[in-house]
Amino acid sequence: MSRPPGLGVLTGRRLAVWGDPIAHSRSPQLHGAAYRALGLDWEYGRERVHEASFASRLAQLGEPWRGLSLTMPLKGVAFEAARTRDRAAEFTGAVNTLLLAEGGPHGYNTDVGGIVRFLTEQGVRDPARARIVGAGATATSALMALDTMGVREVEVAARRPEAAEHLMALGERVGVRVTPTRIDVPTGAVDLTIATLPGGADIADATADRLAASGGPLLDVVYGHWPTVLATAWERAGARAWDGSGMLLHQAVLQVRVFVMGDPGSVLPHEDDVDAAMRAALAASVSA
Template identity: 40%
Template sequence: MTITHRAAVLGNPVEHSRSPIMHNAGYAALGLNDWEYTRITTDAEDVARIVGEADESYAGFSVTMPGKFAALEVADSLSERAELIGAANTLVRTGAGWHADNTDCVGVLGALGELFDGATVAAAVLLGSGGTARPALWALAKIGVSEVTVVNRSDRSEALADLVDAVGLEVTFSTYDTDLQALTRQADVVVSTVPSAALDGREQALGHAPVLDVIYDPWPTPLTTQAAANGYSTVGGHVMLAHQAYPQFEAFTGHSAPRPQMWDALVNSLR
């Protein structure tokens, strides 16, 4: 079968990306034999060129770091959530050019949904304030969280102010020098958006609430292991990854994502 439809993940590095595994499993499940999903290593400054030179076979791109901010600049139109979050992880070809969206926030929302299954969540601790923190704040607001404490090495309150105001959160900022155990004991959830090494030695203090850790390889993380030992439920970044991939698949192909097959392919790749 000749490949006539393509999608790809853009970023650097992308060798480890599980996106091709999930998307290609979805194509196989639906019999989309003329579809192919690949990896393209690119830095932020090359995103515009690669997207601009893409032939008509390319229906869309998944965009990982460091290209998520450049993806907004490439786009001819933006979804409301991509504009609000200030970054895009999805570019979809339309009749009017390239449309940018952010499904990272859908990924966080899906992971939180599996963690709580509709339970009331009012207060959260968010570790880190980088690229994943923004969709995390969006998702926390969506599930009804009203108070968030952002723990970060430096003060990023100004950079996050517009998003915080737009989603209606009450956010306070703290550092890792605070009493982390007291902080997390008062929280309904801890969302970590930082590498495991950044929390080295602090896991015991932080593991006093349900945890979403965006890291998935290796899994489980030291933070989720500690939280589970304390009797709390945990969910990893692989769940977030799957939930952000489903709407991408649907935007690229126009077909409903075959979630069980995509999920199984992801989990099998992590074993």
């Protein structure tokens, strides 16, 4: 979706990331660096907001507010709150960005673009077959990212293969063949693996090794618990593995585009400088 019709002039200067838990979020550092690089005197904070209180808290926001970044478990309720949604949000049922403007809130899912941009940056080109580990909410964004990259066959490895039914349905909508399998019984070699499990997920070493042996490079969306069991298995196999910090960076750049330009497809003024500032802030937060 491009800039929503009737968006009007954006005047608010307050933004925040909401979720539960939220203390671990690096969004304030990333966004703060971006707005300083752009010369914007904006406030970007964080707030612990429960799913049950989301609607009432959103209704309290007034004119100074410009937008919100949403993390778990709020992406579903943010989807419901959005009056307009981009394609990625519509297909995944998840919104991680709300633009609070005329005719809004306007909802976006920048996780999809963040995955695509990061993998492209790493040189991943034209994967034919991929695997998603896990079948939760983040797996829908992973599937849409793989569709964007041209993947037509995706294996979903989950503890309960029946949990992947919504991914099979999504695959049918976008033209991707989705095959569920048990996490300990991968069905064949793939060109790329995207792991969407929580950082503390309990996976047997033998299972992780089987996934690594046939998995191609790994993008593990976790960035606070590293290395994960899967990343360690990929290291044993001598294969590439990336944590989720790169995806986090790229989806945040797209969020900044939304908040500044009203459109994730519109390039920021001096975006190379903004990108560099955000990368430096991310590196500093990791080493702190």
